Amino acid sequence: MINTNEILKKYDLKLTKTLGQNFLTDINIIKKIVDAGEVNQEDLVLEIGPGIGAMTVELAKRAGKVVAVEIDKHLIPALEENLAHLDNVNLVHGDIMKVDIHALIGDWAGPKKVISNLPYYITTPIVMMLLEGDINWDTLVFMVQKEVALRMAATPGSKDYSALSVAVRYYSEPKMAFTVSKNCFIPKPDVDSAVVRLKKRELDFVQDIPKEFFFQVVRASFGQRRKTLLNALGLQPWLNGGKERLKEILNKLGIKETVRAEELSLETFAALCRELA
Numbered sequence: 001m002i003n004t005n006e007i008l009k010k011y012d013l014k015l016t017k018t019l020g021q022n023f024l025t026d027i028n029i030i031k032k033i034v035d036a037g038e039v040n041q042e043d044l045v046l047e048i049g050p051g052i053g054a055m056t057v058e059l060a061k062r063a064g065k066v067v068a069v070e071i072d073k074h075l076i077p078a079l080e081e082n083l084a085h086l087d088n089v090n091l092v093h094g095d096i097m098k099v100d101i102h103a104l105i106g107d108w109a110g111p112k113k114v115i116s117n118l119p120y121y122i123t124t125p126i127v128m129m130l131l132e133g134d135i136n137w138d139t140l141v142f143m144v145q146k147e148v149a150l151r152m153a154a155t156p157g158s159k160d161y162s163a164l165s166v167a168v169r170y171y172s173e174p175k176m177a178f179t180v181s182k183n184c185f186i187p188k189p190d191v192d193s194a195v196v197r198l199k200k201r202e203l204d205f206v207q208d209i210p211k212e213f214f215f216q217v218v219r220a221s222f223g224q225r226r227k228t229l230l231n232a233l234g235l236q237p238w239l240n241g242g243k244e245r246l247k248e249i250l251n252k253l254g255i256k257e258t259v260r261a262e263e264l265s266l267e268t269f270a271a272l273c274r275e276l277a
């Protein structure tokens with residue numbers, strides 16, 4: 001296991017909060033994250049933000065290939081040293097939101113996975129970019145703020161169910177894996193963390209609805225959480241027929257008029273969109 005304090009001292013590294021630099025120091029947690037991805041020799045794994053490479057080393061032991069993308073140039077010399085003995089790691093200096101992921105993956109024929117202790121300042125944009133993009137990921141394992149993991153894996157009716165939960169479920173089957181104490185990081189983050197696993201899949205029952213319209217409806221419905229659907233979605237200027245028509249549709253679908261977005265499953269959102277279209 002890489003000794004984080006030793007490496008930070010040797011390379012005189014100052015970790016920055018703005019890049020979400022909280023490094024994992026517990027090898028058991030690192031192994032559990034890799035286990036959650038069920039990584040094997042057939043897999044190519046994309047790691048976002050390898051830091052100084054503690055998890056990269058474990059990934060490389062089990063995966064066929066690892067592509068590790070790190071934005072902070074100050075970490076590259078330490079990474080190069082820590083990964084020098086591994087011949088299946090492609091270390092890339094760049095911003096995950098800007099690099100050409102297709103080019104980095106090339107023509108890898110086996111399963112493609114993402115496993116990352118994500119920088120928390122940019123969690124949702126990274127997760128949505130990966131889910132919405134056209135790369136056929138098999139599994140995505142993310143360590144994120146516990147609160148975000150709960151929202152990603154939430155089911156309808158729970159207090160954490162949100163537009164993010166619907167978006168994650170649109171593209172994948174999410175599962176909360178385990179929580180991680182603040183004490184497993186250097187420096188200690190302000191918030192608790194959790195690992196969530198997303199199994200990519202396609203849903204049949206949303207294929208006939210234009211994606212943009214589906215998410216326009218979802219976002220508007222959750223826009224003002226304390227409002228009923230009738231008041232949140234029904235008052236949108238772009239909604240054909242407005243509140244009155246929405247009331248008729250709810251009645252037709254057998255949904256009570258006082259319903260709130262957090263009670264609606266993906267299937268119900270799809271049925272609603274079909275009626276509204």
Ligand code: SAM
Pocket residue numbers: 019020021022023024025048049050051052053054055069070071072094095096097117118119120122
């Ligand atoms: N993987 C390491 C670990 O678990 O110890 C470090 C994880 S740390 C939470 C997040 C890492 O992501 C940092 O190394 C940070 O520099 C890097 N990072 C932040 N923004 C990034 C971006 N846009 N693209 C690539 N890496 C980024």
